[in-house]
Amino acid sequence: DQQVKQNSPSLxxxxxxxxxxxxxxxxSMFDYFLWYKKYPAEGPTFLIxxxxxxxxxxxxxxxxFLNKSAKHLSLHIVPSQPGDSxxxxxxxxxxxxxxxxxxxxxxxxxxx
Amino acid sequence: KAGVTQTPRYLIKxxxxxxxxxxxxxxGHRSVSWYQQTPGQGxxxxxxxxxxxxxxxxxxxxxxxxxxxxxxxxxxxxxTLELGDSALYLCASSLQGLAGGGSYNxxxxxxxxxxxxx
Numbered sequence: 001d002q003q004v005k006q007n008s009p010s011l012x013x014x015x016x017x018x019x020x021x022x023x024x025x026x027x028s029m030f031d032y033f034l035w036y037k038k039y040p041a042e043g044p045t046f047l048i049x050x051x052x053x054x055x056x057x058x059x060x061x062x063x064x065f066l067n068k069s070a071k072h073l074s075l076h077i078v079p080s081q082p083g084d085s086x087x088x089x090x091x092x093x094x095x096x097x098x099x100x101x102x103x104x105x106x107x108x109x110x111x112x
Numbered sequence: 113k114a115g116v117t118q119t120p121r122y123l124i125k126x127x128x129x130x131x132x133x134x135x136x137x138x139x140g141h142r143s144v145s146w147y148q149q150t151p152g153q154g155x156x157x158x159x160x161x162x163x164x165x166x167x168x169x170x171x172x173x174x175x176x177x178x179x180x181x182x183x184x185x186x187x188x189x190x191x192t193l194e195l196g197d198s199a200l201y202l203c204a205s206s207l208q209g210l211a212g213g214g215s216y217n218x219x220x221x222x223x224x225x226x227x228x229x230x
Contacts, residue, residue, distance in 0.1 A: 043204075051216075099145055104153065
């Protein structure tokens, strides 16, 4: 049973515009949410995270929003750049554990 | 500082064989986790080792096992390989033990081992 879901397998955005990647989860015990970025032939790299006690976290061009009542989070990239083209994974952690539950990923393509 | 290394990077095996994958964490990191990545399932947690002890385990059959050595290096073994075991196996290391609410021990991933079972 997939506890973290990314329903959009792919997304294409023009350079300079906003990219919005979405993620839904089912487990109310998740207390930390993360976004990872993955290029081909490389492991995922951490991008940004948010604790369940917050509803927004910003880091440069990247902002993550958390809506606990809807069990939904999103990643906004503004402005999008061609180098942002990668697969983005949403992940979540249960309190007291180190392991992560991942979504299936969204492939972002930023068109120059 | 060297990152997480995994060997081998690519591996081809046949059904019924067994395989051992290796992971060297970042120096000083004591926690090593293993994940399986397949196209339809994304990344799924296999197990985590901390100070040579398995601390957490995902929902995989007993054919998947692992261990950690005193230098924190970890190995993962899959016995009696099946076609469905074809996947990218990722190792991740983190600095220390469990983090409490509101904080997180960042996991650093290696490049993975691509296993193909024929």
